Every structure is written in C-alpha cells, then in structure tokens.
Amino acid sequence: MITRFAPSPTGLLHLGHAFSALTASDMARAAGGRFLLRIEDIDTPRCTPEFEAAIYDDLHWLGLEWPDPVMRQSSRRAAYDAALARLADMGLTYPCSCTRADIRAALSAPQEGAPMGPDGPPYPGTCRGRTMDEHGPTDAIRLDMARAAALAGPVSFAETGPGSAGRHDMTPERMVAEVGDIVLARRDIGTSYHLAVTVDDAAQAITHVVRGQDLFTATSIHVLLQRLLGFATPTYHHHRLIRDERGRRLAKRDDARAIRTYRDAGHSPGDIREMIGL
The missing domain is CATH 3.40.50.620 (HUPs)
Known part of the structure; x- marks a missing residue:
C-alpha cells in the first residue's frame, strides 16, 4: 500500500488536513506500506514558501514521517x-x-x-x-x-x-x-x-488515494x-469531512482551527487526534 497527502501551500493546515493526513498515514502503517507527501503548488501566485515550511513543521509535529525528496508540482x-x-x-x-x-x-x-x-x-x-x-x-x-x-x-x-x-x-x-x-x-x-x-x-x-468526501465526484x-x-487505477478512500459548529466544511480561512493555533495554545498531537475522532 502506498498512500499520499497532497496539500497546497496557500494557507495554514487546519483540523481537516490533520484528519486526512493522519488517516492516510495510519492506513499505510497498518498495512506495512508507505506514506508520501506531495506539495500541490501549481497555482504559484497563491503559494508561499512560508506556508510550505509550515506544512512540513505541522505534519512533523503530528508525528508523521515521509521519504525525501518530496514531490512538488511546480517542478x-x-x-x-x-x-x-x-x-x-x-x-x-x-x-x-x-x-x-x-x-x-x-x-x-x-x-x-x-x-x-x-x-x-x-x-x-x-x-x-x-x-x-x-x-x-x-x-x-x-x-x-x-x-x-x-x-x-x-x-x-x-x-x-x-x-x-x-x-x-x-x-x-x-x-x-x-x-x-x-x-x-x-x-x-x-x-x-x-x-x-x-x-x-x-x-x-499510489495504490490508495485517501482524500475528503468532497472530491468523490471528481x-x-x-x-x-x-x-x-x-495508468493503473488506485483504490479510493474518501473520508468524512471535519466541519464547524454550523456544519460547514473547514477551509484555510478558518485560522481558529489551524493546527498552529492549537499548538500555540499548548495542545498535544494526541489532543488533535481526539478532537478529530482518531
């Protein structure tokens, strides 16, 4: 099994990203497989080095590991x-x-x-x-x-x-x-x-594409x-979405739910897992 997490560096990662990345990593680990990271930065005007660095930092803080080099779409x-x-x-x-x-x-x-x-x-x-x-x-x-x-x-x-x-x-x-x-x-x-x-x-x-339910129709x-x-067709796993109290899917504008915000408030990676139901 080979899974991947493919964020865009256009903002800070939030709880929905944590759920997707941890789900993909957990599935790969349970199967004795590999978890890969890919940076989807083709929309270069909206992507910044600072947000890309924050992706690596937040994912490492959550306990995730992946092989280098990381694939970057801009190349x-x-x-x-x-x-x-x-x-x-x-x-x-x-x-x-x-x-x-x-x-x-x-x-x-x-x-x-x-x-x-x-x-x-x-x-x-x-x-x-x-x-x-x-x-x-x-x-x-x-x-x-x-x-x-x-x-x-x-x-x-x-x-x-x-x-x-x-x-x-x-x-x-x-x-x-x-x-x-x-x-x-x-x-x-x-x-x-x-x-x-x-x-x-x-x-x-990639043998198993793990991503949010919002991408199922694509x-x-x-x-x-x-x-x-x-190309070969992978197996797909579209997971539930993390939503706010109004039932809306989290977006990068939701800074209050950014992983970095919870880190700064003193929460642990285990707290994040509990918050998102893992």
Missing part, C-alpha cells in the same frame, strides 16, 4: 505537458477562449437546469469545433468528453470510504451528461488539478484520464 510541468500532448495526439482536446461570464450566459439559455458536475454545470460546448492548431496563449484546453468517454469506455473504481464503499461505475453517456468537457489546462498555469493529480498519482505509484474524471493515459 513537473514537463510531465503535465507530455500527458496533455498525448491526449491532443489522440484528438481529444480543443482550445477554449470562454470566460466564466461567457459560460454563465450560454447556460442561461435552453441548457439551464443541467446537472451540476464536479466543476460546476457541464460546459455548453461553445468552442468544441475549434482545433488545436487554433490554440492561442489566452486559451484554456478542454477535453472533448464525448470522444474521450467513447474511447475509454465505462469507468469503474473501488471505494473503501464510509458511506460509499463498493464498486462505482460511470457510463460514457453519464460522463458526457453529468461531467462534460472539463478543463485540462488553465490558461494561467498550463495544467489543471484533474490532469496534475492523475499524472502525479501514477508517477508516485474520481470518475481521474479514472477516465487514467484509462486514456494507460
């Missing part, structure tokens, strides 16, 4: 470009110049009421007729889901998380209707979360990309 642009080029060579990509406002305007017409996908309402296909020869520096790159899903066939993955354990399948028809033409490369960072996480999990030979995208790129 892996060539790997993402290669995966993107492979999908383009398969005829599965197209450039997109639409802004969020353009997409909202298009969806206010007959498509209104379409299901919400992992990235919001499925893209209406405004730029789908464009070819990669037309790609410009201000374009994003999207996946032609109809072509991709037809080529990949049904996607399937095993889930071990509470509440959704079992086998999950998505037909090509559902991928088109419910997910749509996802962005593979943003115009500002040259890749996307979906493409980067798929390429990185394969590069690190899993079909990652499995689809794995099939297209010839």
Whole structure:
C-alpha cells in the first residue's frame, strides 16, 4: 500500500488536513506500506514558501514521517505537458477562449437546469469545433468528453470510504451528461488539478488515494484520464469531512482551527487526534 497527502501551500493546515493526513498515514502503517507527501503548488501566485515550511513543521509535529525528496508540482510541468500532448495526439482536446461570464450566459439559455458536475454545470460546448492548431496563449484546453468517454469506455473504481464503499461505475453517456468537457489546462498555469493529480498519482505509484468526501465526484474524471493515459487505477478512500459548529466544511480561512493555533495554545498531537475522532 502506498498512500499520499497532497496539500497546497496557500494557507495554514487546519483540523481537516490533520484528519486526512493522519488517516492516510495510519492506513499505510497498518498495512506495512508507505506514506508520501506531495506539495500541490501549481497555482504559484497563491503559494508561499512560508506556508510550505509550515506544512512540513505541522505534519512533523503530528508525528508523521515521509521519504525525501518530496514531490512538488511546480517542478513537473514537463510531465503535465507530455500527458496533455498525448491526449491532443489522440484528438481529444480543443482550445477554449470562454470566460466564466461567457459560460454563465450560454447556460442561461435552453441548457439551464443541467446537472451540476464536479466543476460546476457541464460546459455548453461553445468552442468544441475549434482545433488545436487554433490554440492561442489566452486559451484554456478542454477535453472533448464525448470522444474521450467513447474511447475509454465505462469507468469503474473501488471505494473503501464510509458511506460509499463498493464498486462505482460511470457510463460514457453519464460522463458526457453529468461531467462534460472539463478543463485540462488553465490558461494561467498550463495544467489543471484533474490532469496534475492523475499524472502525479501514477508517477508516485499510489495504490490508495485517501482524500475528503468532497472530491468523490471528481474520481470518475481521474479514472477516465487514467484509462486514456494507460495508468493503473488506485483504490479510493474518501473520508468524512471535519466541519464547524454550523456544519460547514473547514477551509484555510478558518485560522481558529489551524493546527498552529492549537499548538500555540499548548495542545498535544494526541489532543488533535481526539478532537478529530482518531
């Protein structure tokens, strides 16, 4: 078993991060496996060295260990470009110049009421007729889901998380209707979360992806990309989310629940485990 914890250095880690990291580490230790750390810093304008240093410090304080060197997404642009080029060579990509406002305007017409996908309402296909020869520096790159899903066939993955354990399948028809033409490369960072996480999990030979339930609906995208790129599909474990007293999922703006805040108040790693139900 190889698990991973992959935070972004855009703020201090909070109790939700502690739960995810400790869950992944505990699962790997119980199976005699390995726990890896990955820094997801592709959104460079929002990432800082100070927050990255705090990630290492807080995780070590919690008692976690991982092998060096740590994979950092900001140094892996060539790997993402290669995966993107492979999908383009398969005829599965197209450039997109639409802004969020353009997409909202298009969806206010007959498509209104379409299901919400992992990235919001499925893209209406405004730029789908464009070819990669037309790609410009201000374009994003999207996946032609109809072509991709037809080529990949049904996607399937095993889930071990509470509440959704079992086998999950998505037909090509559902991928088109419910997910749509996802962005593979943003115009500002040259890749996307979906493409980067798929390429990185394969590069690190992750066997069990441990992450929050909020990412469950994105899993079909990652499995689809794995099939297209010839990668193995890991087992997935989507754990419960740590929420505040109003039931809201914790975010990095919740400094009052940052691990650092509890450390400064004199709490121990054992106290943190008790707070989050471990």
